Amino acid sequence: MSQDGCLGPDAGEPRPVLIDAEVLSNEAISHALYETVFRAPELALKARPAQFIGVKVSTGRDPFLRRPFSIARVDRNRGTVGILWARVGYGTELMSRWRPGETVNLLGPLGNGFRPRRFKHLILVAGGTGIAPMPFVCAESLKENPAASVTLLYGAKDKNSMYPVHRLMQETPWLAVQVSTEDGSYGKKGLVTGLLEDCLTRVLSQNREGDCDASSTFVSARKNPGDAGDTRNEASGPGILVFACGPKGMLSAVKAITTSAKIPLYVSLEERMACGLGLCRGCAVRRARGFKLEDPLDPVGQLGTGGSYPGWSSSRVGDSYFHVCLDGPVFSAEDVDLEG
């Protein structure tokens, strides 16, 4: 259904499963981040990069709702799934007390995920806990583009709160990693958007030295999102593709940069969520002004037959909002309003 190479799964993809998973390990990996690994073979088989799971933190009535967490890593051979998270409140406080051998109820995989098909250079931008989906995204980034290059730009508050990036470099040796910290205690001092500007300048100039004019290929050839054959967000030729995850302010700054460079950007969004399944319509995110879901069979979007967002259903017709759990969490940045 989706002609867009970056957002999956398509209709007919595996359904989410509800499972009791054993905690294999649960540890602080920096001053700000924890990593938990579950034994969850069914989940490991179904999961795609940038999808998430709904975690029932305790078996009791409080905390009540599941918490959404990006799938940080998957080992299909061992049947394990990992999440990366920060201790920020009551629920995560309880999570920090999980011990190996405990059982935790998980629902997933949820959401569309991100699976870029055609690109030459993939730039991943992570800010703070936005690092969470990146290990899995990195690990699978070359699946369909073995010859491409992948760069991770990672901005953190300081050295102590950082994800240990050397792990990523060991696991995914093809990955180029650049780090910035706000206080300059590791990598470049400043924000990750500074790294992005430098990186784009470098890649664009390399491309210019190559055999074709890169900039022209960044311009969308067609303006009809979701139209059959639409490849607007798949960089063709010497294309650059950016995928970003982090606070909304960062995403908005990244969007400003990629928009002016005419480079396609995908963002993974977070919103307060109740079910993760599209049942409650809770996790609303405002659509970009002028966004129109165009479907040749359904010009007014009443049927909701898909377009770029295969999770789209007719019951979510309202003309202002997407829902992060079903339509996302990954969106083409031009489709969503990041200012709100």
Added chain:
Amino acid sequence: MDLGVRLGDLKLKNPLIAASGVFGYGKEYSRVGDIRWFGAVSTKGTTLHPRAGNPPPRVTETPSGMLNSIGLENPGIEAVIRHEIPWLSQFGVPIILNAAGETYDEFAQIAAMAEEVPEIDAIEVNVSCPNVNAGGIAFGIDPRSVYRATRAVRKSFSRTVIVKLSPAAVSIKDVARAAEEGGAQAVSLINTLVGMAIDIHSKRPVLGNVTGGLSGPAVKPVALRCVWEAAQAVSIPIIGMGGIVSWQDAVEFLLAGASALALGSGLLVNPRLPVEILRGLEEYCSREGIDRIADLTGLAWRSGR
């Protein structure tokens, strides 16, 4: 073991109903659960015209519960009849259309449109939504407006009419009686309680709509009291709801006077909840020597201690 219950003309194979607002129109739920697990399903609150819903954030966790301010996001009755009901009706599970009018006339118009669609087995008159400016809870706190809204639907709709009541009414007994007098064949209660949460970092309300509806185990004692009072005030059956997350909760509501039970936010957390509750109910009844689930209704006050 007979799990069947009756709501007016409606026969349910078991007492569990998917509550309005946690089920959409069924498609999303069917990815993780089986619609046939339910005795009936109540649709997302449906309005005469499409509604985009409230600005985010729309949900937040609270102690043993949650707040929501979805704001009746729905495609409107016409699109629901055309695109949702035909799909939902394939399961053979009775469909309750939750209808939310901003005026009596809108209630009448929605009811008249639903009357033409035989797949819609019942209308649940929503006079209790806390998240809209017009209609909703404003109707539900006053017995006279509950009567008029019920009447408006009753006149245009020949099948089962249910009225969903708010715990914010000054007297639950009075609004329940008003619904009965207006022609309702059942009442459902409770809708959510109005609450709020404040973000201490931004120093602003968490919800985009400032206030929202509280649901989940936190409201169960209030809900149970409302069911208890309404059940003794009217002779029509009660659909009990409010924080049911276990079979024990379900038994409590039946004993308080509910004939059927709706699962709301509990279903958001555990999509398999109906299976677990039905199993628990059957085991409880067999231990207690009860052959018909309907015999549990109101035992807490009918036994006349």
